[in-house]
Amino acid sequence: MVTVKMLKPYYVKTEDKYVRIILAYQYFSVMINKKVYQFIPVEANEIRINRKTKMVENTDAVFAFQNGKDVVNVPMSKLISIPDFLKQLHSIAESYYHSDASLSKTDQEKATHLFIHELERDNIKRLIDMALDARDENMFHSLAKLL
Structure with missing residues (x-):
């Protein structure tokens, strides 16, 4: 059985879509069969989390751990099945996640x-209804052109 003994990022890098937690030698260790194994950056050395969905994206990554001469490869899919690993991971990445309130200024302006624009279209439709009720053909045609 695999349990997480220690998980600290070497550093955290943020991108538009992802939080990348970079790992190094002395910052990540696991317990396997009551033995402590230290992370070694042989294959994968980062955990990539989607900032919106908060899900680990690189589930195909394989991490290597060493105890003396014994090297064990643990796939990310196995690590993310450990509740303690996910809890520690999310506590590290939590401050980097996108929140709904933190929409960028351009996104807010677009919204x-x-x-x-939708309000203006609705208003034109109401004015068209009024022109039809009043049987004002000229007003109807001029408003219809705006749609």
């Missing part, structure tokens, strides 16, 4: 512009 506002879209909302105003």
Whole structure:
């Protein structure tokens, strides 16, 4: 059985879509059959988490751990099945996740512009209804052109 003894990032790198937790020798260790194995960066050396979904993206990564001359490869898919690993991982990456409130300024401007555009279209439709009720053909045609 694999348990996480220690998980500390060497450093954390953020990108638009991902939080990348970079691992190094003395910062990550696991217990396998009551023996402590230290992480060695032979194959994978990072954990990539999607900032929106908070899910680990590189589930195909394989991490190598060493105890003396004994080297054990543990796939990410096995690590993410350990609740303690996920808890520690999310506590490290938590401050880097996107929140709904932290939309970028351009995203907020786009959403506002879209909302105003929808309101304007709804208003034109109401004015068209009023022109039809009043049987004002000229007003109807001029408003219809705006749609």
